[in-house]
Amino acid sequence: MAASSLSLVHPSPMMAVVGLQFCTPHVMGLTFTKKAFSFSGGDFIISDAKGTVLMKVQGHVLSFSPCRVLCDAAGTPIISMRIKPFSLHQRWNVYRGDWKDQRDLIFTVKEICMLQLKTELDVFLARNTTEQHCNFKVKGSSFEKSWTLYLGNSNTIIARTSRQSGIRSVLLGKDIFRATVYPNVDYAFVVAIIVILDEIIGKNDPAELSFS
Numbered sequence: 001m002a003a004s005s006l007s008l009v010h011p012s013p014m015m016a017v018v019g020l021q022f023c024t025p026h027v028m029g030l031t032f033t034k035k036a037f038s039f040s041g042g043d044f045i046i047s048d049a050k051g052t053v054l055m056k057v058q059g060h061v062l063s064f065s066p067c068r069v070l071c072d073a074a075g076t077p078i079i080s081m082r083i084k085p086f087s088l089h090q091r092w093n094v095y096r097g098d099w100k101d102q103r104d105l106i107f108t109v110k111e112i113c114m115l116q117l118k119t120e121l122d123v124f125l126a127r128n129t130t131e132q133h134c135n136f137k138v139k140g141s142s143f144e145k146s147w148t149l150y151l152g153n154s155n156t157i158i159a160r161t162s163r164q165s166g167i168r169s170v171l172l173g174k175d176i177f178r179a180t181v182y183p184n185v186d187y188a189f190v191v192a193i194i195v196i197l198d199e200i201i202g203k204n205d206p207a208e209l210s211f212s
Contacts, residue, residue, distance in 0.1 A: 017189035028181040057195050069098050092196045109196045158182050159190045
C-alpha cells in the first residue's frame with residue numbers, strides 16, 4: 001500500500017495502555033541500544049532524542065520461561081513481559097509490575113506470521129477476551145528491517161521502527177535501532193511491543209542477534 005494512502009491521525013484522547021504518564025503531545029523519537037551478548041539476554045537501554053535514558057529492559061536469568069522487565073531510568077519495574085508456555089504460536093503476556101498475576105494483565109501479543117519477508121503480530125488488550133478482532137497490529141519485513149504498529153486492522157499508524165546498522169555498532173558489540181512514536185500514543189506500550197518482537201524474531205532465527 002502506498003504511503004500516501006495511509007492514515008496518520010493522532011489518536012485523541014490519549015492512547016494510554018500502560019499509563020497516561022507515557023503519552024506526550026508530540027512525536028517521540030526513541031533509540032534502542034541492545035547488548036549483542038548478555039548473560040540474561042534481552043538487555044536494552046531506551047533513550048530519547050537528546051540521549052536521556054528513559055527506560056531499561058532487563059532479562060530474568062533464573063526464570064523458568066523467558067521474561068523481560070521494563071524499568072524506568074532508576075530501575076523501578078513498570079511492566080513485565082512473559083512468554084506463554086505451550087502455546088501453538090508464540091504468545092507473550094504483559095503485566096503491571098515485576099510479577100505474574102492475571103489481575104494485572106494489560107495486553108497480549110500473538111505471533112500471526114513470522115517469515116523472512118513478512119512479519120505480523122496481533123495485540124489484544126486484556127479486556128478483549130474474545131480476541132475476535134485485534135486492538136493493534138504489527139506489520140513489517142525482516143528483509144527491509146522495518147516494522148509498523150497500527151491501530152487495530154486499520155491503516156492508522158501509531159509507531160514505526162527501523163534498525164540502524166553499521167560498523168560502529170558492530171565494533172561496540174551493540175545492536176541499535178530507532179522508533180518513532182506518534183503524538184498521544186503510550187511510548188511504554190510501544191517499547192514493550194518492540195522488545196517482544198525482537199524476542200520472537202530471535203527465537204525463530206537464533207542466528208540473528210536482533211531485528212535483522
